[in-house]
Amino acid sequence: MDIKDQGMSVHDEVIDKKPIYHDAVGTVHLVDGTDEIVLIPTPAPDPRDPLNLPQWRKWLVTITLGLFSITSVLITSGLGAILTDVQAYYDYDxxxxxxxxxxxxxxGVGNLIAMPLAMAVGRRPVFLASALVLVIGxxxxxxSGSLGSHIAxxxxxxMAAGQSEALCPLIIQEIHFLHERSSTLAWFSAIQSIGxxxxxxxxxxxxxxxxxxxxxxxxxxxxxxxxALSFLFVPESRYDRPTDAFEGAVHIHQLGGxxxxxxxxxxxSVVLDLVRYKPRTLKNDLQIFHGSTDWRAFVTCWKQMIQCFLFPNILWVVLMNSTVLGIYVVMVTEYAGILVQPPxxxxxxxxxxxxxxxxxxALIMIPVLGYGGDFLTRKLAERKGGMSESENRLIPLIIPVIIVIGSCVFFGRAGSDPEAWSPWTIIVTYSAEYFGFISIVLLGYTYxxxxYPERAGPILVLICAVRGFISFGISYGVTKFVAQLGYASALNVCAIVFGVVSAFGLPVFFxxxxIRSKTMRWAVDNKDLNVE
Structure with a gap:
């Protein structure tokens, strides 16, 4: 929604040419006193602001998006469970x-197309179109009457299922506040994993x-x-905010006052203004398109993706996601072959x-890294006079990093010498690596x-698209890679590569x-909020 649609106007020139963030983007005043949490982003007094949705409605949206992600992941990645039947049907082509x-x-291609489109026309029409394409597909x-048609x-x-990776987390991020972001994304991931x-x-x-x-x-x-559920329950979450709303204190410039x-x-919380703003109605929620279409935002999203990819901290997050996914691809490709063979x-x-x-x-992740991550962020903010640094989100990464490295070592040894190891070694390390994968994805998202709250869309596309392309490349070489090196050596290589990439998290943390201060000029829009 455009600021002008809210009964407000924007100066032609920004009053202060310097960024509105007083320190660095991502450094925010999160806690007042001992138990009062600042709502970030600051919600508008508009009943149609998605941040003002009642909590039960937000959970309904999260669950609906989780259901979409379940079938998306299953249909795209779950074919391996029935692949032998499909191979026999096509005479082992x-x-x-x-x-x-x-x-x-x-x-990945779907993310690169759909997310810029969602920035231009809104989240709801793109999400509903994706859900429709998933049905048609x-x-x-x-x-399908042939293998070629089946592949197509x-x-x-x-392409439609890709929205479960980027667009769904973006919608969840846009309807929840910073202090509850980790737990809600953890629930979304858990719903997806369990289902x-x-x-x-x-x-x-x-x-x-x-x-x-x-x-x-x-x-x-x-x-x-x-x-059908998405049409009824997933509203438009795009809402145009002034930059300092993401800092937790909106500076309102009153013309003539x-x-x-x-x-x-x-x-x-804010008091809803039913005089200057329209109430939220069912008719309005069910509309497909909300606000004006801005095709410049489509191009801008691509431009911002390139800029964010050059941020050292975001590049590291992308590499972490891609590396841990690569290891998961190795394990998910090989674990069945190990277990069905003697002994x-x-x-x-x-x-x-x-x-x-x-x-x-998935159930472990919710309390440990979901609610635990939000709790740690609040407690560290309290110790620093209420100020929160986004690097606090990286501290729990120690847990999945250790688990992934250990999983690689033991999975490789059990695969190379199954006579000396229990099958539970394969099962447990495979599940543990999955824990590491979804945990690193969660913590990478929240960090x-x-x-960079104003670059949520471009960053999510970067993470999801790049790791998807890397997964595609790895899937072609896994069997040859393992055959040449053996399980132990291959997984040791994976552990070393992942350990090196993880080590770069230390300079990112300190x-x-x-880094956020230096990159702020490319990550902040400097939107002001002015009223008559």
Whole structure:
């Protein structure tokens, strides 16, 4: 929504040419006293501001987005659970592997197209269009009459499924405040992980009963229901704010009067203004398009993506995400082959139950890194006179970094010498690496969004698209990589590479504030808020 649509005007010139942030973007006053938390971003007195949605509605949005992400991840990445049936159907055509490798590439492509579009026309129309394409793509794959058509259908639906990685977290970020961001994103990730794992377990039984085409058919019907829920419950979350709203204190320049500062806390939130603003209504919520379309924002998003990629701290976050995903691709590609062979001899139908470990680690992540991360951020802010630094979000990274390195070492040794190791070594380390993966994704999101709140969209696209492209490249070379080096050596290489990338987090942590200060000129829009 444009500021002018709120009954406010904007000066042609910004009064102060210096950035509104007094120190560095991402350094904010979060805590007043001992128990009063500043609401960041500062909500407007507008009932249609998404930050003013009631808490139950915000949870309903988060759950709906989580359901969308479950089927998105399942249809694009879960085909491995029924791949043997698909291979047999196509007489073991080697091109069947394209059904597994290309979706990650097209998820990245989908992010690069959809996110700039969402910046131009709004989040709601792009999300609903993606949900619709996911339904159409599922039907396409179920009705495909050739392998080529099947591959094309999966590529199309993967472009839509990519919105579960970037657009969904962006919407969640835009309807929640900074102090609750980690926990809500953790819940979103947990819903995705638990739902996907449960459906992966059921996929083998569904395919055995109805055939692999009905695997697409059933989830196509489910996607149709999710589309209906999304239309009803996911509102537009785009809302144009002045820059200092992201600092927690809006400086309102009253033309012809004294300026004032508008702040809001958990104890003293903004009072909704029903005189100057329209109330939130069901009719308004159900509209597809809200506000004006700004095609310049489409180009600007691409420009900002390039700028943010050159920020040292964001580049490091992208590399961390890409490296841990690469390790997960290695493990998810190889764990089944290890378990079905002697001496473990797992039955094919029991492999799905290995995914129950992902349910367990998702439940662990919510209190430890979700609520725990928000709690740590508040407590550290209290110790520093209420000031919060975004680098505080990086402290919990110590846990997943240690877990991922340990998982690589033990997974590699068990794969190389299964006679000497229990199958539980493979199962536990595979699940532990998944914990590391989703934890690093969560902490990377929260750190980046806290550091550069006005660049949330471009940064999320960078993280998701780059790791998707890297995953696509790795998926082609995993088997050869492991065959040449052996499990132990291959996973040792993974551990060393990940350890080196992780070590660069130390200068990011200690010099992050200086980095944010130096890059602030490219990350702050300097929007003022002025009223008649």
């Amino acid at each position: 080697p091109r069947v592997s394209d059904l597994m490798t290309y979706p990650t590439l097209f998820m 599922s039907i396409w794959c179920a009705a 259908g999966r590529d199309i639906l993967s 996907t794992a449960a459906l992966l377990i059921s996929s083998t039984y569904l395919t055995q009963s109805l055939g692999w085409k009905w695997w697409y058919g059933v989830f196509g019907i489910v996607n149709g229901l999710i589309l 004294d300026d004032r500062i508008e702040r809001a806390t958990t104890h003293h 473990y001899n797992f039955a094919f139908t029991t492999l799905g139950y290995v995914q129950t470990g992902q349910i367990a680690v 980046s969004l806290d550091s 010099f992050g504030k200086k």
